[in-house]
Amino acid sequence: DTGVSQNPRHKITKRGQNVTFRCDPISEHNRLYWYRQTLGQGPEFLTYFQNEAQLEKSRLLSDRFSAERPKGSFSTLEIQRTEQGDSAMYLCASSFLASEQYFGPGTRLTVT
């Protein structure tokens, strides 16, 4: 399967803990996006990379969130000091430049 993969698929954590998610994009895609989705809403843009460069970050993104794509391949999204409001589905998507995006299966985060 050469689609976008994400790990873990589910994560339950206690408030205040740090969590890290991984995304492996489609191999020939140079852009990688992170989104957050809550119930009844569309995906909300968090940040994106072109190759290893983080080119844009949502103004709404808290300083507790950080993302990396060190070698232009996989990416990680870290949330520090999690809060209950961080509970959501975290989606990764990849594309070749600004063409259509393909999503991974998502990581569902529950903060208790």
Add this chain to the structure above:
Amino acid sequence: QKEVEQNSGPLSVPEGAIASLNCTYSDRGSQSFFWYRQYSGKSPELIMFIYSNGDKEDGRFTAQLNKASQYVSLLIRDSQPSDSATYLCAVNMDTGNQFYFGTGTSLTVIP
């Protein structure tokens, strides 16, 4: 005003009918438009994309784009119960860097 707006529904159609889903967007300079299908608890799945005014057909799906009126629609012909899902409209704005998603329209196809 939100960048991308969709009626949340729910929209119900009988099996075999045509389902019509609509989306409007705010940025007149938007370049490309996408429809995604999302089943409950799953991630969005790309159905179609359209860049030029007019219609684009792919099997039972037709995307329609009218840039002058700033709307894009998706028609599903011969609707099947398996088409029951939330349909998300996404727009790539003039900068080409971000996709803006609507909140989705929930479609139920009644057998």
